[in-house]
Amino acid sequence: MEREKTIIDTLEWGKEISNREEKEKVADKIASMVTDNDIIGIGSGSTAYLALLKIAERIRNERLHIRAIPTSQEIKMTCAKLGIPLTSLLEHKPNWTFDGADEIDFNHNMIKGRGGAMFKEKLLISSSPRTFIIADSSKMVSKLGSRFPVPVEIFPDALIHVDQALRSLSPVEIKLRMAQGKDGPVITENGNLILDVRFDNIPDNLENAIKSITGVIESGLFMHYEVQILSSEKL
Numbered sequence: 258m259e260r261e262k263t264i265i266d267t268l269e270w271g272k273e274i275s276n277r278e279e280k281e282k283v284a285d286k287i288a289s290m291v292t293d294n295d296i297i298g299i300g301s302g303s304t305a306y307l308a309l310l311k312i313a314e315r316i317r318n319e320r321l322h323i324r325a326i327p328t329s330q331e332i333k334m335t336c337a338k339l340g341i342p343l344t345s346l347l348e349h350k351p352n353w354t355f356d357g358a359d360e361i362d363f364n365h366n367m368i369k370g371r372g373g374a375m376f377k378e379k380l381l382i383s384s385s386p387r388t389f390i391i392a393d394s395s396k397m398v399s400k401l402g403s404r405f406p407v408p409v410e411i412f413p414d415a416l417i418h419v420d421q422a423l424r425s426l427s428p429v430e431i432k433l434r435m436a437q438g439k440d441g442p443v444i445t446e447n448g449n450l451i452l453d454v455r456f457d458n459i460p461d462n463l464e465n466a467i468k469s470i471t472g473v474i475e476s477g478l479f480m481h482y483e484v485q486i487l488s489s490e491k492l
């Protein structure tokens with residue numbers, strides 16, 4: 258039975274998607290990799306969103322059955338709009354996961370979290386046997402940190418402690434991420450704050466050093482994760 262239209266059906270990405278043509282290309286590639294009965298971990302951001310739209314097309318045309326494990330509200334609601342059933346890490350292990358990134362270096366180290374979903378993204382990538390990172394050409398960098406700060410999700414009451422502890426790691430700048438659709442700071446889906454921390458240099462041990470600070474939930478630094486990069490330049 259067809260469900261009644263709701264506010265979910267009016268949801269769109271909301272802003273213009275940069276490099277859309279290249280992102281559509283990697284989205285097509287991801288959609289072509291879906292097989293019937295897959296449990297798929299879905300990352301966040303506009304590239305993951307476009308891939309989800311392409312996957313929905315295949316589900317409709319080929320009557321595939323897949324279940325999605327989302328990493329953010331926007332992806333969860335998009336799955337609802339597209340009629341893609343959801344599951345969770347408590348119920349299923351994903352067969353595979355795909356996600357976007359903000360920066361990727363030659364060793365496949367990454368900065369993620371412009372969208373603020375890095376905690377669940379890291380959890381999903383760590384729980385998945387295979388992860389594909391889909392990227393347009395703007396994401397490839399020769400030096401990590403050259404374009405984006407490292408986002409750090411923190412427990413709100415730990416703000417002062419974490420800020421002071423992060424300063425011992427020689428950042429160039431630390432900024433509390435401010436919201437655009439509300440007054441005050443961004444509040445993550447886990448009820449936390451985000452510090453955007455700019456570094457001139459990102460050594461191998463920085464991810465662990467940040468994570469060891471009490472009050473840090475997770476950072477958007479992904480050093481030495483086993484991921485396969487699907488770059489639009491190579492398709």
Ligand code: 5RP
Pocket residue numbers: 300301302303304305356357358359368369370371372373374375378
């Ligand atoms: C969200 C992320 C995104 O994957 C990253 O920001 C890339 O976004 P986009 O695909 O919109 O360029 O890490 O937390």
